[in-house]
């Protein structure tokens with residue numbers, strides 16, 4: 001049971017790479033926090049600093065009341081699950097799980113009991129005497145999890161633990177991790193570049209960009225109320241539709257397309273209008289005309305892709321639009337449909353600063 | 359009907375022929391010669407020879423000189439193997455931790471690899487020269503009454519020192535690449551699981567390096583047995599009184615200095631059998647424990 005606090009944390013690598021820039025964060029006891037962001041944004045670095053695998057260049061780390069900047073990794077009482085599992089290849093599954101306990105001086109009986117218990121939780125009790133190279137990817141993943149939970153740590157750290165699994169197993173393990181964390185109530189930090197994983201796992205989500213936290217909050221908050229263009233485009237699948245726009249005082253224009261109903265926007269500034277695929281709907285009286293290129297049937301809903309007549313994307317090209325429809329609405333390829341949009345859900349950003357305006 | 363079989367073309371044999379010829383000329387033929395020679399007694403001028411069965415073996419192997427040489431060889435090989443492996447492993451582990459200037463550091467450690475054993479011996483000879491040798495003066499100045507020309511322990515010290523120094527760089531290269539083959543995340547996971555550096559070394563790094571270590575033990579014993587010939591020849595020459603003469607060096611001195619070809623051959627046959635036995639033991643028993 002622990003709270004984690006990061007105060008103005010910075011990391012500069014010896015080669016000069018400034019990987020983490022002034023991160024502040026308070027994580028409550030038992031909370032499941034996910035760091036999400038594109039590759040190279042610094043999320044692993046941040047996690048590894050909490051684990052003690054990287055030094056902190058500037059700032060403070062606290063677990064509960066203790067400043068842990070200079071505490072060795074083994075004494076922080078954290079457990080980490082690595083992307084490639086990092087199992088000890090010369091030890092059996094039992095050896096892997098008991099190694100940490102042995103080193104901190106638990107008694108033999110205690111270790112055996114904890115290992116069995118953890119193995120049961122993760123359904124790996126049949127493999128206890130196998131070497132890691134005799135296990136499948138999914139089983140190795142479970143052993144790595146087992147090695148973490150057996151220590152009953154204050155904080156769980158996960159660095160993309162599911163990236164090496166196939167899609168089906170990934171979803172299954174995702175659910176299992178979440179359940180396990182709920183049951184154990186251990187404060188957790190989870191790093192991923194996959195926004196679906198992030199949305200589904202997190203109590204709170206930190207979107208990281210270029211070493212900084214863009215925005216932190218509940219997944220649905222970030223989805224509905226993104227503060228920046230980066231967050232809006234990173235969260236949500238399929239991605240939000242973004243079109244370049246200008247406001248002339250009365251009307252918002254993208255290319256030759258006129259979009260009415262907006263007020264109080266800055267004039268003479270490049271803007272970006274964001275419309276989520278589910279906030280558009282087919283409407284014979286709608287003002288947006290879309291030429292359909294592709295229809296994807298996902299079962300419950302259909303994703304329709306095409307170009308929006310007149311509108312331009314951020315790079316000034318014709319806008320590729322994505323539209324989410326119910327399964328019973330299935331327009332055909334080549335057809336032109338008219339759309340209207342849900343006005344209250346439209347997002348407008350400044351192109352220059354990336355900040356949200358409406 | 360077509361036969362689904364490769365026709366017996368002579369070309370594959372042509373390709374392996376050079377290897378076969380080399381093995382025949384440089385190994386099988388001399389080995390056969392040695393075995394044959396070891397049963398012969400020649401007169402001093404090499405004009406006539408007589409088949410004497412195992413007389414040569416009896417006369418050379420069961421002597422104090424041979425047993426002493428065998429004893430020295432065992433101690434020498436053990437020391438050279440153990441010390442050069444231990445030192446190289448220490449250096450490699452430390453070098454692997456260095457981040458800045460790592461390449462320079464590693465290159466410097468590898469340099470000794472490029473030196474041929476006789477040259478290493480000559481350099482050692484200069485350093486321990488009673489007239490101009492810095493190390494000779496240094497050791498005496500330290501209060502050690504050092505004289506490798508007279509004292510057999512001191513002479514042993516010199517050959518072990520030079521042989522180890524020469525071999526450390528080879529071992530270092532292998533250990534370093536072995537260390538770099540250990541996934542970084544495995545060691546990181548161990549850092550979270552184990553506080554003590556030393557304990558982590560013995561429970562994680564050392565066992566994970568075991569395949570490299572096993573390979574190097576074989577290489578180093580072979581080195582200590584055979585390749586140190588050049589070092590011994592250029593430093594002590596087996597002196598004082600044959601106390602630093604390894605079995606291989608003794609084969610050479612007895613055969614070519616002492617002109618006892620029969621006795622020398624008998625010794626080399628015994629040596630061959632010993633090395634064969636050693637190799638079999640190593641692969642049978644040690645390698646089995648190394649694999650995981």
Ligand SMILES: Nc1ncnc2c1ncn2[C@@H]1O[C@H](COP(=O)(O)OP(=O)(O)O)[C@@H](O)[C@H]1O
Nearest residue numbers: 013015017019038039040041042043044045046
């Ligand atoms: N050991 C290192 N030395 C120098 N730069 C590094 C090191 N590790 C990561 N970086 C740099 O720091 C930045 C963040 O890396 P990382 O935290 O691994 O990103 P992420 O996990 O989000 O993909 C990247 O630009 C990367 O190149």
Ligand SMILES: [Mg+2]
Nearest residue numbers: 040043044045
């Ligand atoms: Mg990463």
